[in-house]
Amino acid sequence: MKWRVHGLAVATALCLSTPAWLALPALAAPTPQSPTDPEVASQWANPAIRAEVPTDQDGQQLIGLELIEADDLATAEIEPGQPLTLKLAITNYADAAISDISLQARRADTAWTTSQARRTLSFDISDYSQLGATQQLLEPIAPGESREVSITTPTAIDATDSLRLSPDTVQAMMIALSGNLESGDYNGNQLLATERMLVSVGDSDPDEPTIAEDAEAVVTPDEQIPGLGLIYPLSATVDIVPGETGTAPEEAPLILASEQLAGQLAPGGRLDELLSVYRTATTTGSGATELNESSCLAIDPALVDTVERMSQGYTVSETRPSRTPTAQRLRDSWNSTDASESGEQGSGVDDAQRWLEQLRETAAQGCILALPWANADLNAVGATANQWLYREALERGPATLQLILGTTPTGNIVVPGSGYITEQAALGLGWADQSQSEILEKGMSGAWETDAATHTSQDSDDTEDSSLESTDTPAENTVTPPEPASTVSVLVSDNSIWQMPTADRFASLAPGINGVTFQGSLGALLAATGPNPSTVGYSDPVARFDYRLDSVTSRAISAGAALRLSVAEETFPGDWAQTAQPVLAIAPTDLDPTTASVLLDTTSDLLADDRASALPIDVAVTPTPQQQAELDSQPLTAGGSGVERFGSPYSDPTSISDTEILSASQQARYTDDLTRMTVNSSGIALSRYGFTLPLRRDILTALSGTYRNSIGTHDEAVDNSNQLLDDNRETLQDLRGSVALIPPGNVYTRASESSPLLIVAENGLPLPVTAELAYSGPEGAYITVPEQVSIPANGSITVQMTAELPADQDQTQLTLWLSTLDGAPISTPVDITVQTRAGIVSTYGIGLLIVVGLALALLFRFGRRRRAQRRTRS
Structure with a gap:
């Protein structure tokens, strides 16, 4: 035209x-x-x-x-x-x-x-x-x-x-x-x-010539032909049953809640048709070369990761077998069904293999880039202020595509599903810089250990004793993302930026972060x-x-x-x-x-x-x-209190609510606590970050924008997200509940003031746990606890403590619990009652008086009976 x-x-x-x-x-x-x-x-x-x-x-x-x-x-x-x-x-x-x-x-x-x-x-x-x-x-x-x-x-x-x-x-x-x-x-x-x-x-x-005679703008023909780029997504909802945790050396068996994904991969299914249409258009016909150059496959890494796991076999079940075995008698288990046998074998293995192979061939011949993991809403992820959620959403994807598809994606490009980015979310886009990422060499587990070592070194320089202090916002959640060494580009609507340095369709959102705008009306x-x-x-x-x-x-x-x-x-x-x-x-x-x-x-x-x-x-x-040069010549404007410089210009009813973000941020923090309290072991192939990785992915899936922004599917999407968060919370509670203290009984009696207190710490996790033993008690009570308690994987250990307790009390009530090394509680608190020495003496004294009294009563009664017998004989 x-x-x-x-x-x-x-x-x-x-x-x-x-x-x-x-x-x-x-x-x-x-x-x-x-x-x-x-x-x-x-x-x-x-x-x-x-x-x-x-x-x-x-x-x-x-x-x-x-x-x-x-x-x-x-x-x-x-x-x-x-x-x-x-x-x-x-x-x-x-x-x-x-x-x-x-x-x-x-x-x-x-x-x-x-x-x-x-x-x-x-x-x-x-x-x-x-x-x-x-x-x-x-x-x-x-x-x-x-x-x-x-x-x-x-x-x-x-x-x-x-x-x-x-x-x-x-x-x-x-x-x-x-x-x-x-x-x-x-x-x-x-x-x-x-x-x-x-x-x-x-x-x-x-x-007719391309230049119309009545055109008001006089430009050269080359300038009149705009460039055209098409971003073609491949994404789908992945319904992995929540509650999965990492295993090693083999990956955990895949359990899907339904066969909906297999249906999309089957011939004639949505994903099969999308890939087939794109392959045909970019490989056949006279204009295929130009179309292939002008288009780019934007692939959801969560989808590719799941399909790759499906290709190796999977199970369909609405529930996941319990990770905590329950004690039962032998005769009760004779007629029971093992939890691992629940569910049915998936039918989409062959289709997953075929589709994945076609995707590899297509990716090798053209452009691919990574969408946020599970199409997570980056504005909601940014609102959680959790570093590891953001890194999983942005940094993991390109590496996953490269490992599975064998093609290096175009890096440093972010495509938010919402079409805009908030100022809070923009701060974390530095994690999308693939030029600084070491995930292919060290994995995200290596990044976690490096970050943990950095904070440990910083904490060792502190002179204040904070062993009993607790923080609601761990240091890991407030780390400033790195400034990109190579510019990160985020694709946003042209009406979502209004107070930032701009040059045509480019805008500086933060140091090293460029907004690249598209026509908002076309996007809508x-x-x-x-x-x-x-x-x-x-x-x-x-x-x-x-x-x-x-x-x-x-x-x-x-x-x-x-x-x-x-x-x-x-x-x-x-x-x-x-x-x-x-x-x-x-x-x-x-x-x-x-x-x-x-x-x-x-x-x-x-x-x-x-x-x-x-x-x-x-x-x-x-x-x-x-x-x-025009962008660099304009200083970044500083936003004041309540001043927005970019974001959605209108009300967005599709955005994830504060309640859901709060729940996700709490669970992300608990997941970080769970990761920090476990310890890598040379004898165990599983890393602590790998153990908790699926829990973070569940949170990202719950924050997905897929189907949430449609009138007909919004309510169902919200219900699914809330159910996923509820299931994930239960999983976290179960995992943290498997690390616990077992009190010795109702009352712990010490023979002397120097007698130690003993308590058993158990660990049901597949990794060792390093924790602190924290306590609370009345004024004057002081317990000397070990600096660290190391509990073996799937084992227990007896912890010995010395205590100085108030001498003027017969009994002392104490509350003990396990916490992370930075003070975050792990286990449920347990109450114990300690019988002091004074209480023991008083108890023994009363017992002795009772015995003496009973003996005297028996002697008196026996004497009366003998006197009565003598009178009878006489």
Whole structure:
């Protein structure tokens, strides 16, 4: 599509944009809120738009209208004047029949920008004023019935009953369904349903020069062709049963809660189709080379790691065998079933092997990069202020892809699923610098040990005795991330940065951290695709609605048209920019095969027609020397109290709530405590960090943004996250509860003041535990405890203590517990009662008096009996 610039384009873009400083920034809700909650419902869908059709009490449409086939739009562009044939399905969800049914094609005014195009899809039917052909249905549709129908409408400018689609444009069209719903308040002929989409119309003169004669901006042809890059995600929900812990030398057996992932990997499944479509598009055809250069696979490392484990065999079970064996009699175990035999063998081993091998071949031939682990919401991860969660989310992924796929990913690129980054989260992006990462050489376990040794060295320089002190925020959680040695680029919406140094589409967010912006309106349109369309926090709430009102096919076609429009929009940037800015199209992480095919075909067409040039992702994120110099010349602005410089410009109902973040941060801290209290052993292959690694991954999975940002799946995603956090908390409690003190009994009696106190410490973990013995007691009680208590793996040890207890008390109550070396409690406190020497003496004295008294009583009684016997004989 060769673009003809109109003065209206600039005016429309300015009118439809909202200044960031006037917008309401995104704030996490205190607790999760459903999209049906009146407090947040308007943040998901503007109640003033798309509300012209009848609905039930739950807001669901009574009549469904769905586009199921549009051969003319298969390539996302139609020829000028070409008649348009659409096949639709009408479904009656009401309790009464509909009659006098008619379908009419309509269109709105031409959209000159992607922002305007997005807004047009939300307009009232009266704004679709150009009327096309009408199709009448003679037969009524009964309740519960679904019927397929086709409608053909002319599009030529001079045709009768035509939509009059102008060449080289993108226009919003509608199919309006009217009829008589013979039910209650809905009697009478009225609008019952609509189906809307963006339609891209091709060039009327293929030989026309790319530069339009009426263009306002005068630039060279090379400058008019924008670069185009497509980020193509491969991601899926991984439902590993929570509670897994690390093992060695072999990895723990994989237990999945269902076969949903196997279904996606099977032939015809979502992941199989996504990879197959991409492989075909980038390896076959005349434009495959350019498309391969212009696109990049963004892969979820959690998905690849799980599929690799699946390829070696797995079990399907809703529960995980207990890690703590229960004591039972031999005869009770004769008819019992071993926990390890629970569940069924997974059926997706072969498909996992096949899919993984195809992914390796594809990765070797093109670009790949790592998404955050499990598509974790980086803003929520940043809010936990936990170093190791952030490092697992960002630093682990590229190394995992390289180890499993055998191809080095493009490093130092972060793609947040939310489309924006908060200031708090930006501080941790330094962990994404692969140039400083040693994870391939030492693993994350090596990084943990290096960090632990550093803190141990620092603690040894302290003169204060803090053995009994406890901290709620360990030092590990407040470590400042390293400043990147090589620039880290984070891809964010262009309206999410407003007070930072900028140079064209680049912005300095922090030292060594660059924000690389993409068109927010394009990102919002691409996100609203697939069976579960997403609402992105950076989108203007005025134009938000329930995107499921339009079919998957219609929204896929709209995505392709929006991509064409964004490229045309940059072809003539206007007075505010002298050169065309590159276009970055970032598909949603839950991308569906239908939309994937449209985006690949559209990208290929744009490159083949020289309307865009291939833009490799590493080039897209690299400023030119002039841009970098402009960034360097501007000082980073300091944000004051309550001053936001970048982030979501609007309210984001999809963000993870404060309650969930608090729970995740607490569990991450407990996991760190559990790791620190265990000790690596030369005789045990398992490392302490490797033992607790799956627990951190469970937390990241609970913070995933997948399906949380869709109206239809938000509540289920929140429930799954909360259940995962609950299960993880129980696991942590069980693990920490397996390290405990066993008191000697109700009362501990000392023979003398120098007699030691004895207590047994047990450890049910597969690694040794080093801990401190902490206590509390009355004033004057002092216990000399060992500096460290080393408990062997899956064993116990008797700890000996000396005590100075108040001499004026018969008994002394003491509370003892195990803690980490920095004072964080480990075990449940136990109470013991110590019998003092004074108490022993007094007890012995009373006992002696009782014995003497009993002896005297017996002698007296015996004497009386003998005297009575003498009197009887006499």
